[in-house]
Amino acid sequence: MSDKPRGILLDVEGTTSMVSYVYDVMFPFARRGLGEYLDTNWDSDALTEVRQQVASDAKSTALGCDRQAFEAEIVRLMDADIKATGLKQLQGLVWQAGFASGELVAHVFDDVPPAFEQWKSQGIDLRVYSSGSAHAQRLFFAHSKAGNLLGYFSGHYDTTIGPKREAESYERIAKDWELAPGEILFLSDVVAELDAAREAGMQTGLCLRPGNAEVEPGHGHAELQTFAEVVD
Numbered sequence: 001m002s003d004k005p006r007g008i009l010l011d012v013e014g015t016t017s018m019v020s021y022v023y024d025v026m027f028p029f030a031r032r033g034l035g036e037y038l039d040t041n042w043d044s045d046a047l048t049e050v051r052q053q054v055a056s057d058a059k060s061t062a063l064g065c066d067r068q069a070f071e072a073e074i075v076r077l078m079d080a081d082i083k084a085t086g087l088k089q090l091q092g093l094v095w096q097a098g099f100a101s102g103e104l105v106a107h108v109f110d111d112v113p114p115a116f117e118q119w120k121s122q123g124i125d126l127r128v129y130s131s132g133s134a135h136a137q138r139l140f141f142a143h144s145k146a147g148n149l150l151g152y153f154s155g156h157y158d159t160t161i162g163p164k165r166e167a168e169s170y171e172r173i174a175k176d177w178e179l180a181p182g183e184i185l186f187l188s189d190v191v192a193e194l195d196a197a198r199e200a201g202m203q204t205g206l207c208l209r210p211g212n213a214e215v216e217p218g219h220g221h222a223e224l225q226t227f228a229e230v231v232d
């Protein structure tokens, strides 16, 4: 990495954690629990807010009111793995029971907790930016296989701040964090996300974790296999 960062911004899937944990464990859990969750919570405040978000994402007010049409839209978004804000908020609500019961225990790579400890001891501030909702991020890191890691983070960003592949999202994060973009190091497994962060002026690191998709050479981002390589 170039300059020592004052803040490290972390992606989750493919960066702190195995892609397969999200795809093979968490997404199927949300799919299985969807119908019952909707039946039980249709009029709750949390689900009403999500229904409005999904309707707004789809630009169809009616969608938020019709139980069958709503569920069909959620299934469509899940099938296509569309990282829409409303879907991500709903998945977080369904996962809550799984994390609370212990059926879901979030995967983190072994080098992650010691790196968090080292970075914090060096005075580096840590925040998360994931397509998963901020609520889901908190559940995830509070219930990880390495224990409760939530205390390491001073903030969480999701797609309500903007899409992960747009430079403006990273500009907004830097502004909210009250750091210059160049003082922030963004770590992710997705080159398009890193391109957007670099365009905003952030330092970037591409995580090459086991199970991640292959990347084309020539992207120009620093590459790392583990977090131990990030800061001296």
Ligand SMILES: CSCCC(=O)C(=O)COP(=O)(O)O
Residues within 6 Å of the ligand: 011, 012, 013, 014, 022, 083, 088, 091, 129, 130, 131, 132, 133, 136, 137, 140, 164
């Ligand atoms: C934070 S837990 C759920 C992760 C998730 O739903 C997801 O889509 C992961 O996306 P990321 O931006 O972390 O790669």
Ligand SMILES: [Mg+2]
Residues within 6 Å of the ligand: 011, 012, 013, 014, 015, 188, 189, 190
């Ligand atoms: Mg990722």
